[in-house]
Amino acid sequence: MAWITLLLIASAFWTANSFAAAYGLGRALDDADSLPGRPEVILYTKVPLRDLPAGASGTKLAPSPGSELRYRYQGLRLLVQANNRLFLVPSKWTSPGGRTLVVSYDSTVRLELVPH
Structure with a gap:
């Protein structure tokens, strides 16, 4: 049971990290695209x-x-x-x-x- 809980917690951190990285990259691309204006x-x-x-x-x-x-x-x-x-x-x-x-x-x- 402890291993399943540990696996679920690790999966949650991995998912949050992946989302944050993708969101940050998207924001950076939007900022770069808006520079000429x-x-x-x-x-x-x-x-x-x-x-x-x-x-x-x-x-x-x-x-x-x-x-x-x-x-x-x-x-x-x-x-x-x-x-x-x-x-x-x-x-x-x-x-x-x-x-x-x-x-x-x-x-x-x-x-x-x-x-x-």
């Missing part, structure tokens, strides 16, 4: 970002009084924001070989959304 992100940072994904570009800004933000990045779209982090992808992001840029969302960055 999302606003473009212009990101201003205090420090330079390294290893920009292909399609994104950066510009060093001239110093201006009252602003510590020295770098401007464009050609990005906001994939998701979670736990004070921005997950940004290039405007023309593709899943094979596509990269995601993760930036802490704090006082060292400013974000502008530009309608598409």
